Amino acid sequence: MFRSVMTLGHLRGIRIEIHASWLIIFALLMVTLTTGLRSEYADWSFSQAVLTALFTSIAFFASIVAHEMGHSLVAIRRGVPVRAITLFIFGGVAQLDKDSESAVDEFWIAIAGPAVSFVLAFGFAALSSAATSEPWAVGLGWLAVINFMVALFNLIPGFPLDGGRVFRALVWKATGDAGKGVRAAVAGGRLVAYGLFALGLWRLLVEGNFVGGFWLMLLAWFLLNMAEGHGQSFSLQQQLSGTRARELAVADVPRVSPSTTVDEWIHTRVLPEGQRAYMVEEGDRTLGLVSLSDTSALDRARWAEVRVEELMTPIGNVVHVTPETDATEVLATLTEHNLNQLPVIEGERVVGWIDRERLLRTVKLHMELKA
Numbered sequence: 001m002f003r004s005v006m007t008l009g010h011l012r013g014i015r016i017e018i019h020a021s022w023l024i025i026f027a028l029l030m031v032t033l034t035t036g037l038r039s040e041y042a043d044w045s046f047s048q049a050v051l052t053a054l055f056t057s058i059a060f061f062a063s064i065v066a067h068e069m070g071h072s073l074v075a076i077r078r079g080v081p082v083r084a085i086t087l088f089i090f091g092g093v094a095q096l097d098k099d100s101e102s103a104v105d106e107f108w109i110a111i112a113g114p115a116v117s118f119v120l121a122f123g124f125a126a127l128s129s130a131a132t133s134e135p136w137a138v139g140l141g142w143l144a145v146i147n148f149m150v151a152l153f154n155l156i157p158g159f160p161l162d163g164g165r166v167f168r169a170l171v172w173k174a175t176g177d178a179g180k181g182v183r184a185a186v187a188g189g190r191l192v193a194y195g196l197f198a199l200g201l202w203r204l205l206v207e208g209n210f211v212g213g214f215w216l217m218l219l220a221w222f223l224l225n226m227a228e229g230h231g232q233s234f235s236l237q238q239q240l241s242g243t244r245a246r247e248l249a250v251a252d253v254p255r256v257s258p259s260t261t262v263d264e265w266i267h268t269r270v271l272p273e274g275q276r277a278y279m280v281e282e283g284d285r286t287l288g289l290v291s292l293s294d295t296s297a298l299d300r301a302r303w304a305e306v307r308v309e310e311l312m313t314p315i316g317n318v319v320h321v322t323p324e325t326d327a328t329e330v331l332a333t334l335t336e337h338n339l340n341q342l343p344v345i346e347g348e349r350v351v352g353w354i355d356r357e358r359l360l361r362t363v364k365l366h367m368e369l370k371a
């Protein structure tokens, strides 16, 4: 099976992975560099140009990993776990497991990436001026320039760029309000995206540069989505913080007895009630959870003979939360396991039921009330 993400290896416990879209960038970079070098340095042999382009592309790739490692190592030192570093078409991203808890943490985590890129830029520049052969000097010089540009571009003060996070941290520190910081960084991100979009449109329509213009517009669209996404997930977290699972759960848990056949369960419960999952219970005892997706492997002809207890996930393996679980963790659990419903279990007893759609409706109501 083709997977869109490939794991390269682990560095200090952090998984380094490449998204398939990165290969497009790598190929583009190789072609652009090779043709560029060929036309500028006519006396180079073809293999000299290709090898220089190859070395430069790989070193550029390593530079991006180093930039993300900068963010990651500072994050880990400040108690924010990092799951993986993913390289994709627009660069790299370090997947932090949670948001920083203070403006100071946020600032140092965000600034660490561009700081690494600046150091790399000066390092490559020094190596380039010390190089004795022209291909080395040219390749290292290009790496110095590109790392410098990566650092500068990332310092633009808008989400999702590092500069947006730095900006957020500064506003957060100055006002003491994390939300104000986020709103400022989202606004900055929007401005950057519109600016890039306009520039792309200009390139496309006025300069007739289709590839360059289209590329910029695509980048702008991507940045805009990321900026808005950041804002939304933050306000969702704000709305949910302090709320416990028991406040989000309904007491009315859908239950079915273990001896019910799948056919009966589907036709007398699932369809009329519009519920996807049920707790399988015998008297006071909870045996497990059966959901519509459990039937996908079952031949329809056998619906009348198979009982729900044969299909269910035994209670010991059911993903659940306790009444005291924080709402943001509830949401994270739903997302992580790709679930639509979640039982709330206290001790051995199922005390409540959380439904994803209902949860999102509740959040919307909270937001309307606050607005």
Ligand SMILES: [Zn+2]
Residues within 6 Å of the ligand: 067, 068, 071, 113, 114, 154, 162
């Ligand atoms: Zn960065």
